[in-house]
Every structure is written in structure tokens, then in C-alpha cells.
Amino acid sequence: MITNKEIARIFDEIADILEVKDEGGFKVRAYKRAARTIEGLTESLSNFSSVKELKNLPSIGDALAKKIYEITTTGKLNYYEDLKASVPEGILELLYVPGVGPKTVAKLYSERGIADIESLEMAAKNHEIQELSGMGKKSEEKILKGISQYRKHKERVPLGEAYFKAQEIVKSLKNLKAVEEIQFAGSIRRMKETIGDIDILCASKQPSEVMSAFKALDGISEMIASGDTKTSLIIDNMQVDLRVVEPDSFGSALQYFTGSQFHNIKLRDLALKKGLKLNEYGVFEGDRTIAGKREKDVYSSLGLSFIPPELREDQGEIEAATEDALPDLIEIQDIKGDLHIHSTWSDGRNSIEEMVDKARLMGYEYIAICDHSPAIGITRGVDEEKLLCEMSEIKQINDNLDDFRVLSASRLI
């Protein structure tokens, strides 16, 4: 059965082909937006039983609903097959070379017949690229650099990995005098399962100081771009983007840099419809700044309740925020108990009482003590006799507590 990921990929490819053929316009964005929606779904598109049902999804209209239905029922999409056949195999791979976009790909193919990475590399090495209009020596070098980076290119990394790397970088810049505020943004702040790069935002009145420190970090293998307010580096094979703004714009810049891309587009469009302008520097009514320092003011100035980063995917959250109808997200403090705890009765490091103390400190209301039984050959397992003793200890603990409950259990497997 075809997965959502595969369908999203088909839509992404359609968008790429249309863009290279310059036939896209806003259709390209529509396909990409739909691809992001599909990636974010928790239910398989194969479970949707009608075009009508599919059309209820945000960014999926009549045309795309029919295409999805064709894919899930027949296993393929004729429009996509035809489109794919209309361009040379492998040409889309060129788009994955950083710095090479649809216009360049079209030019390379129409003027040099280049349709794969190897030919592109050859042409660049033979200095054939600089002969093309609008291309020079540096474009050639940039392409070669891009190809080598593409070949090293890492897949998206799990959140857990990127999160700690981002924290490390934030920590190493935080103590600079020039840094007023610094925090990670992008997909890490939105807590996506996988992360493409590390995005870090900084507020400073001396941006060049921050940039210099950033560019002097350990482990940098490449500098992709570097200007007054934005620098992109490769650190440990991962791209790290640093954006620096004035403290007065920190909130709006955080909103911008947190994304997602389509959340930003919809938010900026909403601002326009309200006669305002939104960018990373603030919310503006004519020449007047009406928000910027604090992120929450960006949302409130647009008549929206605050949208938690985890929801900023253009999946209907902006519409919900208009009516103050956002869902309550589960927070750490909503976790009220833990139903699998070991203690020193078997292989745990802490006594039951110690575990209770810590659990209460964490705001829990109950825990279950599930020490091993000897059933699967655990040598320090709690057998029937010991279990009775353990249970009486637990009963005693419970007798002394009125706002907390310890449950007795035995782990058999």
C-alpha cells in the first residue's frame, strides 16, 4: 500500500518538474503546500474512502483530491507519469545541489544538454559553465562546491540529535557580551520529528560581534553565505543558520524564523488582509510599528490567540486561533503518573520512598512499582514471598500519604 510519504514525494516532484519547465506559477506552491500537509497527517490517505473526504483536508482541493484518489486506488498517477516522461531522467537531482535552482537547471539543459550531476561536474571542471550568460568563474566554483556538499549531504536527523546540538551552539554563544537574547527556532522549536538544519536567532545591538564569534566556532567545514544579519555554516556535516536582529525585533524575528514556511505565508497574508504588514522586523500599520519585541504581540496584533510552535504548520491553526479555538496541548505538567517504576527491591537504584519523593516533586499523583519477578531468570527478582513484603512496605507508604498513591505490581516478562 502506498504511504503518505510516497504521495507527498510525488507532489514535490510534480512541483519540481513544473518549476524547471517554467510552467508552474502558483501551482508549484500549491503542490508543495499539499505535500507538506500530507507529510503532517497522522492517518493514511489510503484510509480515505472518497474524493469528497479528501477535499476536506487543508490545501487539498478538487484537483488534488482526485489525484490522491487515483494514486490510492490505482497505485499510480497518469498526470505524474506523463510529466516525468517529459523531462530527462535524473535532471531533478540537479535541484538538490545547493545553489542550483530551477532556472539554472533549465539553462544547463537547454544550452548544454546537462541533465545529471556527473555531466554538470564535468562541464564545471572544463570551464564550460562560465560561457553561459549570467554565469561566471564564481558560479562555476560554487557549483563544484555545491556538488561536493550534496555528495556529503546528510539525511534529515532525528529531533533528539539536532536538539542537543542546537543547545550546545546556543550555549557557546550565550555568554558573549554582544548577545542580549539567543534561542533556537525553525523545525527544532516546532519539535518536528526530523530536522533539516539548525536555525538560531539572536538579538543584539552589535551583530557583527556575534557573527564573528559564530564564524569562529569549532567544527566548521564550510561557509555557505555570510552577511550582516545572516550566516549559514556547515558544522559537523549539518547546516547551521544564524540570524541576528535588533532586540526590538526579536519577537517578530522569532515568529519568522520558527515558521513553518507555509504558516508564515498564511500569517503574512492575513496581515495584508487586515491592512497590516508582517515581516521579521515587526507588524506595521503604515509607518507605525505595532508589534515586534515580543512574539505573543505579533499574534495578538493580528487578532489571534498565541499559537504554540508545535502547531505552526498551516494545518488550520491560524483559522482556529482567529476564534480562540486552538486545542490545549499536552504539557509536561499534564503527566500525572508513571506506571512502570523499579526500585532497589529488584534492579532499581533508588528505594520506593526515594522514587515517591521524586515523583511528588515532579507533580505526579501516582506511580506503580513494577519490580522484576524471577519469572524470566532475573536473579534479583522479587519472588512471591518478597512480593508480599514489598506490598506491605507500599501499604505503609500509602498510609502516610493522602495526596499520592503507590500501586503494587510485579513485572513478569
Add this chain to the structure above:
DNA sequence: GCCGTTTTCGGCCCGACTGTTTTCAGTCG
């Protein structure tokens, strides 16, 4: 191709950085 507190047709986010260019196009965030 999507979508509607201006609209069912006509709009569709906005700015930084680079390279090649005498004023801007392309790519990316």
C-alpha cells in the same frame, strides 16, 4: 491549484545574500 469578513475569479509573503550585472535575477531562509 487553492480559496473566500473585499472575492466563486483573481489574487497568491517578504527579505537576505550572491554573482553578474550597470540595475537585477536567482536562490534560499
